[in-house]
Amino acid sequence: MEELWRSLTPQVLGALVRRYGHFETCEDAVQEALLVAAEQWPKQGVPDEPRTWLIRVASRRLIDLLRNEEARRRREDTVRTPDIAAAPANSADDSLIVLFLCCYPALPVASQLPLTLRAVGGLTTSEIAAALLTPEATIGQRISRAKQKLRGQPFRPPETYDERLPAVLQVLYLIFNEGYTSTAGDALDRVELAREAIRLTRMLRRALPDDGEVAGLLALMLLTDARRAARTTAGGALVPLEEQDRSLWDAAEIAEGTELITLAMRTTALGPYQLQAAIAAVHSEPGETDWRQILALYNLLEPLLEGPVVRLNRAVATAMVHGPDAGLALLYTLSANQQVVRGHRYHAVRAHLLELRGDRGQAAETYLMAAKLTTNTAEQRYLRGRASAGGPSTPERPDRQPARHAEPPARAGRADA
Template sequence: MSADRTTVEGLLRALAPQALGALVRRYGRFDLIEDAVQEALADAATRWPADGIPDHPHGWLTTVAARRLVDQVRSEQARRRREETVAALEPEQTCPEPGDDTPGNRDDTLTLLFLCCHPALTPASQVALTLRAVGGLTTAEIARAYFVPEPTMAARISRAKQRIKAAGSEFTLPVGQDRAARLRVVLHVLYVIFNEGYTASSGDRLRRDDLAAEAIRLTRILHRLLPDDGAISGLLALMLLTDARRDARTGPDGELIPLAEQDRSRWDHGRIAEGTALVTDAMTRSALGPYQLQAAIAALHNEAPSTSETDWRQINTLYKILERLSPNPMATLNRAVAVAMIDGPQAGLRLLDQLAKDDRLTEHHRLHAVRAHLLEMAGDLTGAGKYYACAARGTPSLAERRFLRTRAAGMPPGCTSG
């Protein structure tokens, strides 16, 4: 009996980390097993839509992947000792199903996330390996998402697996301070994936909905595994509250629509309610962290009927706390807008003048874009046009560049030069 391809793809993405984790825990060869699982996923993606989903899909995947692993090991056999290794790796006819009480059957997704975010890897490699091993995306899909050739992405993933192998990392959960430090990396990787999906850093589209959705899905899994962790709850809330505005952010031709001009009736109020409940609970039960604070700010934006009715004073206060807790010029840049809404554009511009001395932000297009916006608020349209044009030249995103050029073109003639 055939199966819907979309249903199959969703099931495979959910099963991918479970199958990979179970086999890595059993055999310990992450570098080889990850390839074997990818081959099994490709096989399932071809066969299941035509033949139907098997009665035990988890067992099907793990069994096929284990056989692929055996084939890989056999192919490199040159001595009897390696033949003995193959015999030890022979899979059972069926593997345990999720929900069984079998000791070897447990959800290894959290362990897998920690492994993919190993400190020996570069941030780019952590993102790529997480999307492939935990997200179940193919190398080609990840390469398309980040606008790099597939061989380049394949080499990046291969190097990442070799570094993990060289580091001698075991498939176990870290403990104590190591676990806390690694969890921060995991959350940052998911945050980076979401941000790339919500506002693509390059290309002609503003959004990459597939990446944003994958980040939310993986963070939901993490929240299910560690429901009492305030940082995870805060990150999930931030993603939901931000993604709730997705459909209103672009026009019919994909053009960017800023927050102040969005049709708020198009926001996803179900996601807003879920995100608000999550962050409210997290802020009452756990210590404040950057993700909870950003989610609380997003909630204030989402609950306001309009920009003018937004609680800018509370937003300003939350940004001040965020600056003290996690110093970052982007937090100050965002606070400048809140200050301008409270005390006028000149007050916001004075805060930007302080930021202009920060080397991390001096030439960033966001600094120019916010300055242009505040100058426009102050009535300096010539200055606004100049900085809108500067911002347009500085962004690698074609969608943002078109928006900023349109803003610059709307200023008085001649103001976009320089």
């Protein structure tokens, strides 16, 4: 049911904004309609037309909200009360329009990202704050200001995609990453989020079939998602990459992702999403991992995506090629970055490299430090297990790179230990 709500949310929001405008109030009305659905559907069953049901309930609430605002009389003259008994609403999926609307160029990137993650991805304020490494109160303020600034903006596809596309790609990547490894909770992943990110990226690919970075992002998602079934045991324990049963990997997703990235790198200008997809493709190849090729790709990636997380991942690849001391030396260059050091990924990677070097005692202490800093229960169990059991493991998660903007670090790093 959560997966259904998440896929319907941008569609319902799009239908209301298209008809009435008032993005900020429409978004509030949709959230309240979802609360009603959460209460009624488990008891009464899912309606035959869940999208239409949500649009009708949200429309009722929207009218109530508009009538209570300061400009009540003017808005009541322009907003028509919906016909609750009308035929099912237009089935067009407005998700991409909502996505590009939230990435309105007049909004600062720091506001575009949380607004879109909320409206399209369905993430909570706390999840967005964790993903962007930003205080929750700050995220709430940015979302509120962004919704106010969107008042009066026309609800239609943008005349040009170019200036909004980087933010759109970042948001889709963040939604997928939160789905692939959730910020908090008992489960390692949130399948419905990852699937929604892939669905939206497929829609974007159909709209922009010649864009190499769109193809690269879709390839990266597919190649990464292909490993989902092998990432955990039946009991939910995390399984590192080299211990996974590759027969459980989704061969169709790997084939599609490999074909996409191969074509994009041959025919379009090289970009960071393509390089990250290429790294994922190398990890998906049969046999032992070609770490030299991965390191070469990271060396190409870092100038395009400067930031601590690229270097965090490059440190692991460096260790696998040139030895743990070389990896630790590169990792040490991040030790003054308090934002990185406060996150558990830095300590998880350091523990892994210390373990490779044979410093089991120090590695165990560092694994425990990493475990204390993560809020995902599955990761906590894994890291504590590494502290007590030892034995190297290679990075399994996709690279979560920092944004090319100074604030916020949109692809805030989650490199695996």
